[in-house]
Amino acid sequence: MDVIVKWKYKTPRGISSWMTSDEMPFNEAMLMARDIVKTGRSIDLYFLDNRGTKWSVKELETYMTKKQERPASIEIIFDGSFDKQTKKAGCGAVIYYYEGRKRKRIRINKALDYLENNNEAEYAALWLGLQEIKTIDVEDTEILIKGDSQVVINQLAGEWAVYEPLFTRWMDRIEDTLQQLRLQPVYKYISRDENKESHRLAKQALNGTEISSSIELDNE
Structure with a gap:
């Protein structure tokens, strides 16, 4: 499953802007998302799949875990x-x-x-x-x-x-x-x-x- 990472970046002075990643496999997107969160500068981070469905980090992790158990x-x-x-x-x-x-x-x-x-x-x-x-x-x-x-x-x-x-x-x-x-x-x-x-x-x-x-x- 390929997704796009979207998040709002906020500088220490309060300037903010929406950022969008390239489309990438779920595992790579999750690594990027965790790294972005660690900076402490991200707001409202979420994923978009190719159908336009919006996923939070927890929702996507849960879904992919269940998917791995499916045929x-x-x-x-x-x-x-x-x-x-x-x-x-x-x-x-x-x-x-x-x-x-x-x-x-x-x-x-x-x-x-x-x-x-x-x-x-x-x-x-x-x-x-x-x-x-x-x-x-x-x-x-x-x-x-x-x-x-x-x-x-x-x-x-x-x-x-x-x-x-x-x-x-x-x-x-x-x-x-x-x-x-x-x-x-x-x-x-x-x-x-x-x-x-x-x-x-x-x-x-x-x-x-x-x-x-x-x-x-x-x-x-």
Whole structure:
């Protein structure tokens, strides 16, 4: 988390002026703030994050301590399968993350009716994974989103235009969820060979086998 330090500097003769630092990482900003306070010349010192939120020293320290305890290095891999004859879809998602030093994995899938095509199934699979992420107390961090659907990845990344109202609705749901959780998405297209795990989950859902599991992995 990068922040700006703002403080009012007051000279022994009572002349005062607001000072503003460059944007810098939280740890560096905290060191600077403590050094500024030691001079005895600062008034109303606070931090500003890139959203314009104002933080006191105590508030920011408390927030960052809690953040370190939350899941980090989050990665979601998704895939969707669609049966044109039955109009049924299978959605699968795998979530990897660290909780402290422990690496964990969530696997989830679900069968859905009334979808229109494979691309919608892909969007629904990502949506499914994001709903699961809500359960692990994730907030204000980067999330790597990987899938083998060029349509979904490139449209969400803003690389491809979106003309279909159906896809726009799914994009709105996904982006609203990311915003609610204050997650900063990084989208990455992967090949089908790299997406076997979530693809298998999607196929299993389509065939009637639903899975929901969470395990701790051995650290590699």
